[in-house]
Amino acid sequence: MIGIAVINYKCYEKTIKCIESIQKTIQTPYKIYLLENGSENESANILKEKYCNDDRIELLISNQNHGYARGNNICIKRMRQDGCKYGIISNNDIVCVEHTINKLIKDLKVYKDFVIVGPMIVDPEGNYQQSVKLKKYKPVEYIIKSTYLSRFFKKLIDREKELTKDISDFIEVSWTSGAFFAFSLEKMRMIDDFDPATFLFYEEYILSAKAGRCNLKIGYDPTVKVMHYHAVSTGGGLNITSKMEADRSERYYFQTYEKTNKLYLGLLKIIRLMEVLFTFGKRKQFREIKQYFAGIDIPLR
Numbered sequence: 001m002i003g004i005a006v007i008n009y010k011c012y013e014k015t016i017k018c019i020e021s022i023q024k025t026i027q028t029p030y031k032i033y034l035l036e037n038g039s040e041n042e043s044a045n046i047l048k049e050k051y052c053n054d055d056r057i058e059l060l061i062s063n064q065n066h067g068y069a070r071g072n073n074i075c076i077k078r079m080r081q082d083g084c085k086y087g088i089i090s091n092n093d094i095v096c097v098e099h100t101i102n103k104l105i106k107d108l109k110v111y112k113d114f115v116i117v118g119p120m121i122v123d124p125e126g127n128y129q130q131s132v133k134l135k136k137y138k139p140v141e142y143i144i145k146s147t148y149l150s151r152f153f154k155k156l157i158d159r160e161k162e163l164t165k166d167i168s169d170f171i172e173v174s175w176t177s178g179a180f181f182a183f184s185l186e187k188m189r190m191i192d193d194f195d196p197a198t199f200l201f202y203e204e205y206i207l208s209a210k211a212g213r214c215n216l217k218i219g220y221d222p223t224v225k226v227m228h229y230h231a232v233s234t235g236g237g238l239n240i241t242s243k244m245e246a247d248r249s250e251r252y253y254f255q256t257y258e259k260t261n262k263l264y265l266g267l268l269k270i271i272r273l274m275e276v277l278f279t280f281g282k283r284k285q286f287r288e289i290k291q292y293f294a295g296i297d298i299p300l301r
């Protein structure tokens with residue numbers, strides 16, 4: 001049986017659409033572990049009424065928001081209790097197409113040293129979303145490509161996007177998007193699941209580091225596609241909460257998994273502070289800037 005983790009946070013309409021797409025396209029025994037992640041709206045009641053008589057869906061209702069990593073770990077624990085061998089992690093803003101899940105599970109059965117395999121991700125208009133990194137960035141390369149400085153290196157970024165867009169067959173990658181991927185429960189246990197210290201963001205980097213330590217690989221299959229309504233659960237765009245969580249998770253990743261020196265961490269922190277001042281200052285959202293400065297140095301939970 002395949003276990004499928006879906007986390008709902010406020011956007012129950014997208015969650016229902018996601019689950020409908022899974023049920024219409026999967027061709028193997030499955031169970032969906034639907035975590036209602038402390039939405040504080042009508043989500044719990046609506047999802048309970050919707051799925052109370054569906055034995056293929058186990059609704060887990062939480063009074064608090066566990067975030068992405070801990071929320072998915074809750075679902076993974078239930079998968080193991082039910083004897084699942086393979087699992088799917090799916091954002092609730094994903095829509096599956098025919099054979100999506102079955103093809104990814106087949107990849108895991110064929111490529112036995114892979115812990116995770118991800119699909120090609122497209123937006124609702126069918127445009128390619130870059131969802132993989134082919135190799136691990138070197139420190140300077142990371143700053144150039146992963147901060148606002150990337151605006152000055154657009155040709156370099158576009159070239160990398162074209163390289164990933166043109167991949168036509170299964171390939172090993174550095175990491176694949178956490179929005180949707182298949183995994184082996186056995187190998188996921190080997191890397192100790194998601195790191196529960198992060199609340200949102202950088203899970204892909206952390207999973208990649210943990211897989212590498214265990215000599216396991218991460219794959220990408222561009223012959224499999226899903227559609228992604230990006231950033232629905234975090235408000236549909238950049239907000240101060242998601243920005244702060246991303247930057248705190250980034251620092252945690254570099255400190256914990258890369259053992260990065262203080263000079264590099266300091267430079268990265270300055271760049272992130274400048275990003276906040278530029279973006280939210282331009283919007284005249286000075287309260288948000290104050291919130292960021294007050295919260296950015298609070299340790300991760």
